[in-house]
Amino acid sequence: MLKRTPLYAAHKKLGARLVDFGGWEMPVQYTGILEEHRAVRTAAGLFDISHMGQIAVRGGGAPGFLNRVLTNDIRKLQVRQGQYTLMCNERGGVIDDLYVYQVQAEEFLLIVNASRIGADSAWLGRQLAAWPDRAAVDLKNLSEDFGALAAQGPRVAEFIDACFSPRADSSLAATLKKNGIARREFLGRPIYVSRTGYTGEDGFEMVAPAEVLHALWSKVLETGAPFGIKPAGLGARDTLRTEVCYPLYGHELDEATTPIEAGLGVFVAFGKGDFVGRPVLAEQKAAGTTKKLVAFKTAEKSAPPRAKYPIWSAGPDRRRIGHVTSGTQSPSLGVGIGLGYVPPEMSAANSPIEIEIRGKHSCATIVPKPIYRRA
Amino acid sequence: MSKKIPDDVKHARSHEWVRATAGVATVGISDHAQRELTDVVFVELPAVGRQVKAGESCAVVESVKTASDIYSPVTGEITAINAELAQHPELVNTDPYGAGWFFQVKLSHPAELDALLSPSEYSTEVGD
Numbered sequence: 001m002l003k004r005t006p007l008y009a010a011h012k013k014l015g016a017r018l019v020d021f022g023g024w025e026m027p028v029q030y031t032g033i034l035e036e037h038r039a040v041r042t043a044a045g046l047f048d049i050s051h052m053g054q055i056a057v058r059g060g061g062a063p064g065f066l067n068r069v070l071t072n073d074i075r076k077l078q079v080r081q082g083q084y085t086l087m088c089n090e091r092g093g094v095i096d097d098l099y100v101y102q103v104q105a106e107e108f109l110l111i112v113n114a115s116r117i118g119a120d121s122a123w124l125g126r127q128l129a130a131w132p133d134r135a136a137v138d139l140k141n142l143s144e145d146f147g148a149l150a151a152q153g154p155r156v157a158e159f160i161d162a163c164f165s166p167r168a169d170s171s172l173a174a175t176l177k178k179n180g181i182a183r184r185e186f187l188g189r190p191i192y193v194s195r196t197g198y199t200g201e202d203g204f205e206m207v208a209p210a211e212v213l214h215a216l217w218s219k220v221l222e223t224g225a226p227f228g229i230k231p232a233g234l235g236a237r238d239t240l241r242t243e244v245c246y247p248l249y250g251h252e253l254d255e256a257t258t259p260i261e262a263g264l265g266v267f268v269a270f271g272k273g274d275f276v277g278r279p280v281l282a283e284q285k286a287a288g289t290t291k292k293l294v295a296f297k298t299a300e301k302s303a304p305p306r307a308k309y310p311i312w313s314a315g316p317d318r319r320r321i322g323h324v325t326s327g328t329q330s331p332s333l334g335v336g337i338g339l340g341y342v343p344p345e346m347s348a349a350n351s352p353i354e355i356e357i358r359g360k361h362s363c364a365t366i367v368p369k370p371i372y373r374r375a
Numbered sequence: 376m377s378k379k380i381p382d383d384v385k386h387a388r389s390h391e392w393v394r395a396t397a398g399v400a401t402v403g404i405s406d407h408a409q410r411e412l413t414d415v416v417f418v419e420l421p422a423v424g425r426q427v428k429a430g431e432s433c434a435v436v437e438s439v440k441t442a443s444d445i446y447s448p449v450t451g452e453i454t455a456i457n458a459e460l461a462q463h464p465e466l467v468n469t470d471p472y473g474a475g476w477f478f479q480v481k482l483s484h485p486a487e488l489d490a491l492l493s494p495s496e497y498s499t500e501v502g503d
Contacts, residue, residue, distance in 0.1 A: 028440065029413065032413050032414050033413065033414055033439040033440060034414045034439060235439060235440050238440075239439060301461060303417045303419055303437055303442070304416060304439075304442075328440075329416040329417065329437070329439055331439065
């Protein structure tokens with residue numbers, strides 16, 4: 001039986017097409033992926049991201065513990081600020097990629113991938129059991145109690161504050177910086193609003209108790225209606241994130257792939273002391289890797305690339321050099337785009353490659369990341 | 376929101392339609408199929424001159440999300456393809472029974488048409 005978010009009935013009522021995503025019955029689209037993608041790039045879109053997990057880490061020992069299990073440096077975080085980070089195994093392989101927020105002093109909120117909630121909780125539990133300062137750390141999986149929404153697009157800042165009771169002291173749009181997080185009240189319940197997203201646009205993500213999520217969803221849709229907001233599904237979420245080259249766990253990242261190989265070295269803080277996976281990651285940073293994640297565009301009028309399609313070198317002595325991890329037709333650019341792993345010596349921007357699509361080779365070019373950048 | 380199925384087509388259970396005149400069948404996909412696929416972004420068509428058998432996969436239609444095989448409902452030789460779809464794959468969505476046609480087949484066994492579904496049988500089949 002697939003799990004359902006608090007918005008299942010709302011999705012059905014909107015005529016969404018529901019699919020299995022990581023064990024959750026989620027809307028892949030409402031009216032159409034292209035239309036929803038365009039809404040997010042030009043106005044606003046609202047996503048149900050309640051399938052994502054929330055893990056709270058509290059206590060005086062929390063910063064030290066998190067700096068041990070996560071790759072980025074938690075000490076860089078001020079109160080009410082978040083950062084993208086990764087959790088690695090001893091081989092440097094990625095257990096999950098996540099956001100960590102310091103919601104108040106000695107209290108951290110981890111937002112993790114739906115498909116990894118179980119693996120993350122188990123890993124964190126084992127790491128904590130072996131951590132000397134474990135008595136000063138409280139670890140709790142809150143995923144069942146919370147839902148989450150993402151309002152994304154260039155016009156969201158125009159109406160986000162109107163979704164909540166007016167506050168004279170601070171406007172979310174004016175004061176919340178990228179990666180910042182604020183508390184708000186909604187129907188008397190505390191919720192978190194952060195200036196983050198997975199689309200390459202400005203936007204806000206909201207974590208709220210499951211029982212008020214439906215009311216919050218309706219409120220944001222109603223408030224955003226004059227600004228062109230549309231409910232948007234996971235189909236558009238995927239094309240939007242692929243255009244800006246954000247990795248998706250299970251595609252670009254897995255336990256046999258390191259952040260260095262995935263081009264996420266900027267989120268690995270070698271200056272903070274020891275952490276899980278550090279020796280392997282430091283070695284890769286110094287000596288190089290055997291694979292590197294690249295972005296590519298296909299020539300016009302090629303079939304769209306898809307995950308698992310082979311990547312070949314171009315030219316007379318062409319050979320198979322890797323595979324596509326994510327691929328789609330880019331709604332913004334009108335050509336096929338994708339991400340994939342190739343040997344580092346073949347990863348230079350502007351290099352020609354070929355994508356094998358149903359036995360035939362299509363011409364493509366490695367391009368700098370991101371593939372699409374908002375104007 | 377369902378478009379009316381024209382009277383002069385028959386459907387395969389795999390959602391292709393056939394319109395046969397003078398021994399040549401024009402093939403496309405149904406309105407129901409285009410709605411299920413949503414935004415068509417690419418169509419791969421068979422080579423003219425290729426022999427296809429009824430039920431053989433001979434084209435691919437791609438939406439943003441997925442690639443789906445298209446099966447010829449009839450046996451024969453491919454005599455024409457809809458070159459417009461290379462530039463305008465969205466015709467499959469906007470005019471599935473007209474400008475969004477895929478290919479034409481010179482019928483080897485016209486009797487195969489008898490096994491295909493009438494408009495009302497197909498409507499019942501897809502529950503429209």
